[in-house]
Amino acid sequence: MIHSFPARQIASTLRGNLRHPPSRFASSNSVRIVDVGPRDGLQNEPRPIAPSIKAELINRLARAGLRDIEAGSFVSPKWVPQMAGTAEVLSLIEPVPNTNYSVLVPTQKYLDDVLALLSGSSPPPITEVAVFTSATDAFAKANTNVTIAESLARLAPVVRSALGAGLKVRGYVSVIITCPYSGRVDPRRVRDVSRELLQMGCYEVSLGDTTGAGTPASVRAVLEEVAKDIDVSLLAGHFHDTNGTALANIQTALDFGLRTFDASVGGLGGCPYSPGATGNVATEDVVYGLMGESLYGEVGEPYSDTPVVNGPIWDLGPVSLPLLAEIGAWISGILGRETTSRAGKAYLARKERERKLAEKAQAKL
Numbered sequence: 001m002i003h004s005f006p007a008r009q010i011a012s013t014l015r016g017n018l019r020h021p022p023s024r025f026a027s028s029n030s031v032r033i034v035d036v037g038p039r040d041g042l043q044n045e046p047r048p049i050a051p052s053i054k055a056e057l058i059n060r061l062a063r064a065g066l067r068d069i070e071a072g073s074f075v076s077p078k079w080v081p082q083m084a085g086t087a088e089v090l091s092l093i094e095p096v097p098n099t100n101y102s103v104l105v106p107t108q109k110y111l112d113d114v115l116a117l118l119s120g121s122s123p124p125p126i127t128e129v130a131v132f133t134s135a136t137d138a139f140a141k142a143n144t145n146v147t148i149a150e151s152l153a154r155l156a157p158v159v160r161s162a163l164g165a166g167l168k169v170r171g172y173v174s175v176i177i178t179c180p181y182s183g184r185v186d187p188r189r190v191r192d193v194s195r196e197l198l199q200m201g202c203y204e205v206s207l208g209d210t211t212g213a214g215t216p217a218s219v220r221a222v223l224e225e226v227a228k229d230i231d232v233s234l235l236a237g238h239f240h241d242t243n244g245t246a247l248a249n250i251q252t253a254l255d256f257g258l259r260t261f262d263a264s265v266g267g268l269g270g271c272p273y274s275p276g277a278t279g280n281v282a283t284e285d286v287v288y289g290l291m292g293e294s295l296y297g298e299v300g301e302p303y304s305d306t307p308v309v310n311g312p313i314w315d316l317g318p319v320s321l322p323l324l325a326e327i328g329a330w331i332s333g334i335l336g337r338e339t340t341s342r343a344g345k346a347y348l349a350r351k352e353r354e355r356k357l358a359e360k361a362q363a364k365l
């Protein structure tokens with residue numbers, strides 16, 4: 001069943017939040033990971049990637065236990081050619097029950113394309129769309145050719161149509177820390193734009209550290225400002241790992257009460273409008289980092305798909321780190337590079353060492 005979140009309901013939630021400031025530390029230990037690798041991870045790749053490969057990536061991620069996957073985008077093929085085949089990708093998805101597939105849309109024209117596709121398919125390949133804007137006019141212009149105010153005015157009817165069609169709508173605010181075109185960002189802009197997206201009817205706003213410039217201190221400063229108006233349960237963190245601070249930023253956001261984080265398997269990605277920024281934090285690194293104890297036991301002990309001592313502190317659902325590590329290596333190999341996931345590499349190196357030890361032991365028999 002597709003859930004819809006009427007704009008009125010969100011607006012009243014927001015009014016409630018204004019009256020009752022959010023508690024700093026949420027108590028739930030359930031963490032949701034949205035893998036944006038098939039979209040954010042691949043959109044900047046210079047060489048065309050076949051829809052069958054993208055669909056295989058999505059299918060593997062779902063089989064690895066991820067329950068939220070951003071499968072692609074319906075955007076201008078002139079500006080982001082890599083996403084041109086998203087309709088075909090969606091036709092090749094093998095849906096895994098209870099898995100939420102979504103796509104990005106910037107304007108009514110592209111939402112109409114999505115709705116046309118959905119009207120001809122049962123069950124629908126996606127249940128959610130994401131709209132996006134920015135905390136600076138300079139980035140909004142570079143990314144979507146309009147200012148923030150123009151983009152919000154353009155998105156309001158898009159969100160209404162999507163909700164009317166029974167889709168969930170997620171919002172993104174880019175460049176929450178620094179903008180590649182206009183420098184340091186005023187956290188009050190992040191707060192105001194996030195509030196507008198929620199008032200339109202987005203069920204959640206993902207805060208994008210697009211350049212990966214964030215540190216725990218700067219992320220905390222933004223969250224403190226945003227949380228003046230918005231319940232943190234309506235926020236997600238989207239941290240690029242350009243400076244190696246993404247996991248520390250996630251921990252900061254977790255302490256602050258956020259429970260949803262975007263990540264890319266293998267650390268894929270980079271935004272076409274953020275020169276030099278690297279991929280999102282690797283999904284494998286987030287999963288490893290949020291486990292209660294090491295995946296590994298004493299030296300020589302075999303792998304376990306669950307932590308060796310206590311259960312995970314954070315409940316990540318049925319997600320499998322070994323499978324994610326294999327997927328990160330597989331897709332990175334297709335792109336002609338190594339996975340950038342530290343946890344993925346560590347898992348694969350240890351597995352290889354154990355394979356060699358087993359081979360030696362076999363040879364001795």
Ligand SMILES: CC(C)(COP(=O)([O-])OP(=O)([O-])OC[C@H]1O[C@@H](n2cnc3c(N)ncnc32)[C@H](O)[C@@H]1OP(=O)([O-])[O-])[C@@H](O)C(=O)NCCC(=O)NCCSC(=O)C[C@@](C)(O)CC(=O)[O-]
Nearest residue numbers: 075076079080106132142143144145172174175208210271
């Ligand atoms: C929004 C649309 C659909 C509007 O594109 P459009 O529908 O073609 O707009 P238009 O009808 O207003 O176009 C008028 C003219 O502006 C041009 N134009 C159009 N766009 C641009 C542009 N960007 N820069 C410069 N010029 C542009 C366009 O080409 C045309 O010129 P003409 O062809 O007639 O000579 C288009 O700009 C687009 O598809 N942009 C791509 C957006 C995108 O996919 N960005 C990456 C995803 S967002 C992201 O990665 C961030 C996120 C979500 O991951 C979070 C984070 O990390 O921050």
